Amino acid sequence: MRALALGVIGLCSVLGLVGCSTSGTDAPEGSGALAEPGGPAAGTRDTDSEPTTLTVLAPASLTEAFTELATQYESLYPQVRIDLSFGSSTTLAQQVAEGVQADLFASAGTDALALLPERYARGGGETTIASNELEIAVELGNPRGITGLEDFTRTDLDTVLCVQTAPCGTAADEAFRAAGLTPTPVSREIDVKATLAKVSLGEADAALVYRSDVVTSTAVDGVTIPTEHNVSLTYPLVWFNAEPHTIGFVDLITGPDGRAALEAAGFAAP
């Protein structure tokens, strides 16, 4: 635990991450609290032993990573409880705008940030924690020998894409435009999970989804898309105050353990 905490501090000082540097006087103390996990050792402030609840809103794609990180943080600080709420980024941002109390908000893509009220910037901060990109999901072992985006123009294959109104559908159209291709899908599914399911159920030969969806599914294999035709999506993390544990959890997410959890879920570094 100590190694972890030192690692976090090290990362903060080396990279000068927003979470460690922008939040005024509280930030170093928050990080300091991390170095003395839970114990009554010197330097621990009164507030650290008081029961605290952190409310964290995050997109569904971060479910596994954030659940693991919250458990880690709660075991470091038993007096802290982290309430996680997962959903569509747009819905969560609308909830914040309508007055739902939250300490942290992570979003898939930057579009939802525009929905946050102006006041979020006061006393908090923002950073990018991960990025995601499109990848082709194929049946295990790639039996149809799919190699790239051009296979989506073949009529002898059953390929599926997200509907144009879903973020993954917009990204797919962008990728095909960049590659100068006109895809011939048999269906445009209503969201990314429905699109992936058509391949994992064996009903379609290929689907264009996000890399994290491919990595976390045991029922499909992935075929990567060359960077020049790919479309990436960044995951911003916003925090609304500079309370020690808010900053502490931000530090954990942006630190090596956070990176490892996000990488395991298929996300690339920002």
Next chain:
Amino acid sequence: MMTDAAQSRQRDGVPAFRRRLAGSRAPLLTLATLGMALVVLPLLGLIARTDWPGLLTHLRAPVVWPAIRLSLITTLITLGLAMLLGTPLAWLLSRATGRLATWMRALLTVPVVLPPVVGGVALLLAYGRNGLVGAPVFDALGLRIPFTPLAVVLAQLFVSLPFYVLAVEGAMRSVDPRFDHVAATLGASPTRVFLRVGLPLAAPGIAAGAALAWARALGEFGATITFAGNLTGRTQTAPLAVYVALQSDPQAAIALSIAMLAVSIAVLGLLRGRWMG
């Protein structure tokens, strides 16, 4: 102590009792009004938010016409198949008394209570490329059922056929079996009894069942999107188009909803006027 007669005389004579009777209707009226409002308010909302002057323009949005055409074609095929297969089934069930018939009725009720999405998954596992029936069909004929208009019809049949059979069976059961016996003793075959006795006498029930089944097929969403997918002009029926358009072109979605509402009311009105008096 009073006798019953005396008690009732006293009640009749007391105006307060009448007031209480009138007053006791208020809770019923309140609940009934609330129930009616729950049904009518969303329809009013739809009508109020429609851009009437621009309705024709919105109806020309590229998503609208292919969806309406596909919905009309597939639901009419579904209705035809439901009547062709469902009427004999309803007739046999209405004349059966055994345990098998009880089980068949219970099975037919399943799609009625099943969430349509679950129905879609079940259809995929039956008719999909790896499905129980779908795999041998795909291997033998190279015919892939999901993502085709045929899948749309199968999804609609799955949810609407039970409605039809259960409604028609009810109507046929009320046809006195003595008519069948008389026809049979006069030498009519079972098929002839069905055609000449069962069908004409149950006609109003058949019309009601058909209307119900057609409306159910027209509104089918969950099983279709899960099993048939969503592709404009091929598997995107009107309800799917409404759902998708709502996120990009809300006025087109509303216009399409109004069109569906109008078509539904027109067909139900037509059926009612023609067969149900």
